[in-house]
Amino acid sequence: MAELPKTYEPSAIESRWYAEWMARGYFHADASAPKAPFAIVIPPPNVTGSLHMGHALGQTIEDIFTRWRRMAAYNAMWLPGTDHAGIATQMVVERELKAKEGKSRHDLGRVEFEKRIWDWRGRMGDRILDQLKTLGCSLDWQRTTFTMDPPYSAAVIEAFVRLHEEGLIYRAKRLINWCPSCRTALSDLEVDYDEGVQGELYEFAYPLADGSGEIVVATTRPETMLGDTAVAVHPDDPRHQSKIGKTLEHPFVDRDIPVIADAILVDPKFGTGAVKVTPAHDLNDFETGQRHKLPMISIFDEAGIVNAEGGEFAGLDRFKARKAVKARLKELRLERGSKLHLHAVGHCQRCETVVEPMLSTQWFVKMEPLAKPAIEAVEQGKTKFVPESWSKTFFHWMYNIRDWCISRQLWWGHRIPVWYCSKCKEMTVARATPNFCGHCGAGGDALAQDEDVLDTWFSSWLWPFATLGWPNETRELKTFYPTTVLDTGYDILFFWVARMMMAGLHFMKKVPFRTVYLHTMVTDDKGEKMSKVKGNTIDPVDVIQQHGADALRFALAWLTTPAAQGKNIKFSISNVEDARRFANKIWNSARFVQMNLEGYDADRFADQVADGPDRAELDLPERWILSRVQRAAEEVDTALEEYRISDAAQAAYHFVWNELCDWYIELAKTGLQRAAPGTEARLKIQGALVTALETAMRLLHPFMPFITEEIWQQLPKGSGAPQSIMITLYPVRDVRFYDDASESSMALVQKVIVAIRAIRGEKNIPGPARITVLLAVTDDYKKTILEGYKQIIAEQGRCSEVRVRRSGASFSGEFSLDNTAMLMAGDVEVMVPLDGLVDADAERDKLHKELGKVKTDCDYLTKKLSNAKFV
RNA sequence: AGGCGCGUAGCUCAGUGGUAGAGCACUUCCUUGACACGGAAGGGGUCGGCAGUUCAAUCCUGCCCGCGCCUACCA
Numbered sequence: 001m002a003e004l005p006k007t008y009e010p011s012a013i014e015s016r017w018y019a020e021w022m023a024r025g026y027f028h029a030d031a032s033a034p035k036a037p038f039a040i041v042i043p044p045p046n047v048t049g050s051l052h053m054g055h056a057l058g059q060t061i062e063d064i065f066t067r068w069r070r071m072a073a074y075n076a077m078w079l080p081g082t083d084h085a086g087i088a089t090q091m092v093v094e095r096e097l098k099a100k101e102g103k104s105r106h107d108l109g110r111v112e113f114e115k116r117i118w119d120w121r122g123r124m125g126d127r128i129l130d131q132l133k134t135l136g137c138s139l140d141w142q143r144t145t146f147t148m149d150p151p152y153s154a155a156v157i158e159a160f161v162r163l164h165e166e167g168l169i170y171r172a173k174r175l176i177n178w179c180p181s182c183r184t185a186l187s188d189l190e191v192d193y194d195e196g197v198q199g200e201l202y203e204f205a206y207p208l209a210d211g212s213g214e215i216v217v218a219t220t221r222p223e224t225m226l227g228d229t230a231v232a233v234h235p236d237d238p239r240h241q242s243k244i245g246k247t248l249e250h251p252f253v254d255r256d257i258p259v260i261a262d263a264i265l266v267d268p269k270f271g272t273g274a275v276k277v278t279p280a281h282d283l284n285d286f287e288t289g290q291r292h293k294l295p296m297i298s299i300f301d302e303a304g305i306v307n308a309e310g311g312e313f314a315g316l317d318r319f320k321a322r323k324a325v326k327a328r329l330k331e332l333r334l335e336r337g338s339k340l341h342l343h344a345v346g347h348c349q350r351c352e353t354v355v356e357p358m359l360s361t362q363w364f365v366k367m368e369p370l371a372k373p374a375i376e377a378v379e380q381g382k383t384k385f386v387p388e389s390w391s392k393t394f395f396h397w398m399y400n401i402r403d404w405c406i407s408r409q410l411w412w413g414h415r416i417p418v419w420y421c422s423k424c425k426e427m428t429v430a431r432a433t434p435n436f437c438g439h440c441g442a443g444g445d446a447l448a449q450d451e452d453v454l455d456t457w458f459s460s461w462l463w464p465f466a467t468l469g470w471p472n473e474t475r476e477l478k479t480f481y482p483t484t485v486l487d488t489g490y491d492i493l494f495f496w497v498a499r500m501m502m503a504g505l506h507f508m509k510k511v512p513f514r515t516v517y518l519h520t521m522v523t524d525d526k527g528e529k530m531s532k533v534k535g536n537t538i539d540p541v542d543v544i545q546q547h548g549a550d551a552l553r554f555a556l557a558w559l560t561t562p563a564a565q566g567k568n569i570k571f572s573i574s575n576v577e578d579a580r581r582f583a584n585k586i587w588n589s590a591r592f593v594q595m596n597l598e599g600y601d602a603d604r605f606a607d608q609v610a611d612g613p614d615r616a617e618l619d620l621p622e623r624w625i626l627s628r629v630q631r632a633a634e635e636v637d638t639a640l641e642e643y644r645i646s647d648a649a650q651a652a653y654h655f656v657w658n659e660l661c662d663w664y665i666e667l668a669k670t671g672l673q674r675a676a677p678g679t680e681a682r683l684k685i686q687g688a689l690v691t692a693l694e695t696a697m698r699l700l701h702p703f704m705p706f707i708t709e710e711i712w713q714q715l716p717k718g719s720g721a722p723q724s725i726m727i728t729l730y731p732v733r734d735v736r737f738y739d740d741a742s743e744s745s746m747a748l749v750q751k752v753i754v755a756i757r758a759i760r761g762e763k764n765i766p767g768p769a770r771i772t773v774l775l776a777v778t779d780d781y782k783k784t785i786l787e788g789y790k791q792i793i794a795e796q797g798r799c800s801e802v803r804v805r806r807s808g809a810s811f812s813g814e815f816s817l818d819n820t821a822m823l824m825a826g827d828v829e830v831m832v833p834l835d836g837l838v839d840a841d842a843e844r845d846k847l848h849k850e851l852g853k854v855k856t857d858c859d860y861l862t863k864k865l866s867n868a869k870f871v
Numbered sequence: 872a873g874g875c876g877c878g879u880a881g882c883u884c885a886g887u888g889g890u891a892g893a894g895c896a897c898u899u900c901c902u903u904g905a906c907a908c909g910g911a912a913g914g915g916g917u918c919g920g921c922a923g924u925u926c927a928a929u930c931c932u933g934c935c936c937g938c939g940c941c942u943a944c945c946a
Binding site: 004006007008193201217218219220221232265266267270271272274275276277278282284285341342343344389390392393396397400490493494525527558559561564565566567568569570572574575577578580581582583584585587588589590591592593594595596646647650653654661662665666669754757758760761762764767768 | 874883885903908939940
């Protein structure tokens with residue numbers, strides 16, 4: 001066996017093992033395997049994506065769960081894939097097209113542009129999946145799915161057609177969120193609101209047509225007055241009551257505007273108490289327009305440019321039009337004032353353009369009937385949220401759910417399966433391109449497919465079952481649906497999780513997952529969101545190269561506490577460095593074990609301990625560490641079951657570092673010195689070392705798959721051992737090795753040793769000096785224990801002699817206790833006679849010197865501080 | 872506006888109705904054959920504030936202060 005290098009070098013090991021695991025097919029789960037299923041579907045990253053810390057966190061968590069359950073003999077399946085990410089991908093390719101060829105997608109046309117995106121995907125796509133491999137993710141690659149794969153697309157179309165047949169999808173002209181830059185409709189969720197933008201509340205007057213005066217309105221968007229079709233006042237407002245029913249003159253367009261009374265829209269305390277009503281460009285105004293049957297006049301085209309309805313302002317962009325309208329109002333002496341006003345402005349989630357509410361014909365999903373079963377399922381505990389508090393957020397959104405605008409004016413995505421007949425103007429909804437109109441029978445030439453595609457989330461909400469073959473009744477669905485746990489960031493609770501709940505219950509009649517584990521967001525160490533613009537990103541790919549995937553994974557696991565609302569993981573590279581130190585510690589503990597294995601026989605040791613430590617006649621340190629490793633196993637396993645990932649990681653860390661390394665290896669060193677090669681005593685120590693380390697490697701494997709495999713492979717194993725740590729059994733408590741008596745004995749011994757070391761430290765007893773230690777105990781039981789393990793105490797405390805007495809019994813006659821240091825170890829008095837150990841004069845000199853130096857420093861600093869100029 | 876959550880060591884965060892914890896940082900000492908990416912020993916906290924319940928409150932209750940997140944609205 002080659003000796004391990006002194007420092008752990010992850011890069012040498014990681015890629016080798018990943019390839020090996022792949023080759024041996026360990027990642028694949030057979031849907032027919034007679035084992036309890038455990039399934040996770042990956043939140044599919046965008047095909048445009050590159051691995052960022054958020055992915056690294058999620059995938060680490062998912063891999064921990066998957067490897068852990070796989071080792072616990074579950075049929076563990078973790079399904080990979082990517083999302084076509086409509087807007088995001090289209091934007092990336094359009095940008096590239098512009099940069100390289102100076103062309104827009106319209107220059108290419110739809111067919112050619114779609115081809116370019118597929119080309120792009122061929123070149124760049126799935127890079128993120130390769131990056132997941134470097135992270136060590138044990139994904140079932142044979143099941144990799146892309147949301148635009150033909151079978152998946154068929155599932156998307158199937159879902160659309162079924163919902164349409166059921167009357168849950170409809171087409172309507174409604175006020176929707178429009179991005180003038182992306183030139184597409186957006187759902188409510190895709191609009192982000194910047195809180196507290198400083199804006200202007202601008203006031204201007206509409207003259208009454210009869211010349212009897214004017215009404216002053218207040219608005220943050222003066223340009224929309226071009227589309228005003230009413231001015232509303234509160235019916236009870238004495239200032240305006242007389243004007244209700246009168247007509248106003250529009251200064252720029254040939255249109256008379258009624259003054260209407262509306263108690264819902266108007267808050268008489270705000271602004272001037274009169275509200276201009278633009279039904280085509282504001283949601284509240286739209287609803288007001290419906291109540292009062294007002295005309296709805298769209299004044300912008302799809303790029304946000306004023307159209308012909310805007311008269312003299314036609315052709316101006318929204319924001320230029322605002323200035324122009326204000327300027328003209330001023331000229332006409334209709335401007336009445338202006339105030340600063342804090343308000344929120346909606347931006348496109350993708351391109352940050354200010355969203356324009358527009359009147360538009362779009363496709364919608366009726367959500368209320370879908371939401372109801374999902375709410376019930378969570379209420380009944382069919383799906384549980386971890387942390388539980390998120391279910392409240394879920395309920396709140398679900399109870400107030402609004403219809404979902406699913407059509408997008410994009411070219412990249414699943415095209416809406418609806419055809420319009422040029423003859424009879426009816427539409428046909430079909431799973432495949434129809435040959436004739438379903439209404440008038442006109443031939444295929446008369447039919448034109450809807451130009452729009454579906455919202456990306458309309459495909460991802462089918463992910464947990466469409467990836468498993470739906471709508472076919474597959475073996476995969478039978479085995480792996482419902483999936484066991486869904487892990488994702490809480491930011492897509494509504495976008496994705498809630499919608500999957502609805503789709504799963506609707507199409508599969510079962511919840512899509514039993515547990516939703518919501519993890520936090522990763523930010524930089526100051527709590528700022530990582531972004532390329534800010535330059536505060538930490539690239540997981542770089543981190544892996546520098547410190548290894550294991551270190552990154554362990555750092556993330558360590559930080560993964562339940563996702564309390566409003567909290568995030570403040571991540572810094574020092575977290576990874578800490579984890580790397582841990583990896584190095586593990587590595588060196590393995591080196592120690594390996595250096596002391598001469599003559600070890602794994603099978604013989606296994607035989608000896610087959611019936612537990614009593615029959616094997618193990619000594620205290622061995623009994624202790626074998627008991628402690630069971631406690632650690634129980635702690636880690638329980639923590640994982642309860643989704644306490646950080647607790648699990650910390651329990652394993654604590655065991656390895658503070659028990660195995662700090663104590664047991666130290667005990668084993670002297671134990672091995674005492675036990676001659678080839679003896680039973682030596683075999684027992686070697687066995688305990690190997691067992692504790694091997695168990696720790698299995699415990700840690702889900703967190704740090706590479707280093708644990710590497711070390712595990714090098715450890716001696718009994719005959720018939722599996723070929724890889726990946727397919728060993730996860731440690732669960734083995735009560736045969738629980739040994740309360742040994743643990744409490746050892747705890748006492750440890751306390752005494754710590755006290756002795758403390759005395760040595762305090763009294764500056766030189767390291768090599770052997771000291772005499774006197775222990776006074778309160779009862780015979782403790783006396784027996786300490787007598788029994790005197791040798792260990794002496795070795796660890798560097799004592800030449802350890803004597804134990806009942807307290808009260810005098811040591812007089814044996815030692816002069818005049819010059820003795822004493823410390824309590826629990827209720828044990830630990831005494832160290834200092835005569836001859838500490839040279840009192842030398843000690844005094846040393847202290848004097850120190851005092852002198854401190855005084856000098858103090859004087860110097862006092863002087864410095866009393867210098868006014870310095871301060 | 873409504874909802875959720877947070878405030879504990881210098882920093883990042885666990886935690887509990889009964890003597891307050893971890894990692895990092897800090898101080899002192901130590902190159903001993905696993906590891907200086909290490910070891911040993913330490914220092915450091917009125918558990919945001921005030922009041923209440925209790926034999927006992929960091930934990931429960933109320934109010935206040937500070938911070939974060941979400942949803943809706945904002946002419």
